[in-house]
Amino acid sequence: MSKKRVFSGIQPTGQIHLGNYLGAVKNWVDSQDVYENIFCVVNSHAITTPQDPKELREKTFELAGMLLACGIDVGKSSLFVQSEIDAHPSLAWILDCNIAMGEMNRMTQFKDKSLKNPKNVNVGLFNYPALMAADILLYQADGVPVGEDQKQHLELARNVAIKFNRDFGTCFKIPEPMIPEVGARVMGLDDPQSKMSKSHKGANHAIFLLDSPDVILKKFKKATTDSLDTIVFDTERKGLYNLLGIYEVLTQKSRESIEAEFVGKGYGALKLAVAEVVIETLRPIREEYMRLSAQKGYIAQILKESADKVRPIAQATYQRAKELVGLI
Numbered sequence: 001m002s003k004k005r006v007f008s009g010i011q012p013t014g015q016i017h018l019g020n021y022l023g024a025v026k027n028w029v030d031s032q033d034v035y036e037n038i039f040c041v042v043n044s045h046a047i048t049t050p051q052d053p054k055e056l057r058e059k060t061f062e063l064a065g066m067l068l069a070c071g072i073d074v075g076k077s078s079l080f081v082q083s084e085i086d087a088h089p090s091l092a093w094i095l096d097c098n099i100a101m102g103e104m105n106r107m108t109q110f111k112d113k114s115l116k117n118p119k120n121v122n123v124g125l126f127n128y129p130a131l132m133a134a135d136i137l138l139y140q141a142d143g144v145p146v147g148e149d150q151k152q153h154l155e156l157a158r159n160v161a162i163k164f165n166r167d168f169g170t171c172f173k174i175p176e177p178m179i180p181e182v183g184a185r186v187m188g189l190d191d192p193q194s195k196m197s198k199s200h201k202g203a204n205h206a207i208f209l210l211d212s213p214d215v216i217l218k219k220f221k222k223a224t225t226d227s228l229d230t231i232v233f234d235t236e237r238k239g240l241y242n243l244l245g246i247y248e249v250l251t252q253k254s255r256e257s258i259e260a261e262f263v264g265k266g267y268g269a270l271k272l273a274v275a276e277v278v279i280e281t282l283r284p285i286r287e288e289y290m291r292l293s294a295q296k297g298y299i300a301q302i303l304k305e306s307a308d309k310v311r312p313i314a315q316a317t318y319q320r321a322k323e324l325v326g327l328i
Ligand code: AMP
Pocket: 009, 010, 011, 012, 019, 020, 021, 022, 023, 024, 025, 145, 146, 147, 148, 149, 150, 183, 184, 185, 186, 187, 195, 196, 197, 198
């Protein structure tokens, strides 16, 4: 039986953080043998918010290097840059013409982003989910490994695919969301009410994958908790729950054994233990990134070869969609 295909993407904005890693990238890496994998640096999505052109070019490249350092293996997975394949925005247009305004209007990420940054509300930001649907549907992906914040966008991608297939004839596979049980929503260390995000400005908000051990330890020591003194998994105690979740996913221990480990111990001990396991997880990634970042030609070659490999899949789907709607 042939392997199921997964597709996922990540934006080259800000710095990649522990939320991105636990919610998405770790799962891409861990299941590379199980699936046929296509991963994408979604630079066209990045320009829905203002970007410095030179910096965007650099960040696109850096993120590709980071993903390789995290363990994306090009023997098993394709890794390409979205704007290298023209079928993405082209299919997004056809999808646009099949998405009801009302459905797009429901997207909470657009509402959040436009409230946070009222000066940057452009049509591309509104239309972001259509481009994301195109990304996924072009490759006939069976599954999409993402963090929880992408659930609503995936639902829209499924809905437009179902509607299109029904109205015009079978064109797209209906993709399943693949959201991890633990790690799908890592919260900010300074503010456990909000998800860890690249755009948050707080100095102790996020752990970046390139943070040094000292910085990681410092950030965890300052993490917001509460004034109670038991260490238990309790969703109401957001700061503590977040720390325990990070520990759970990285140690693979059961909740019972983690609670037993910290009986009679305080937050200081927990923070130290979480910091240690994060430091040891990120150490080889940081070292590999340092090695790879000196090899720009190698990264460029991987991105090009991957784009050349997957382009025919995207083109075939786009061609079929064009035919079905009467554009050719
Ligand atoms: P982005 O940085 O928005 O391009 O997100 C890339 C991937 O990381 C997506 O699959 C997101 O769902 C995931 N992600 C982003 N932030 C978090 C977070 N705080 N916790 C878990 N997953 C996240």
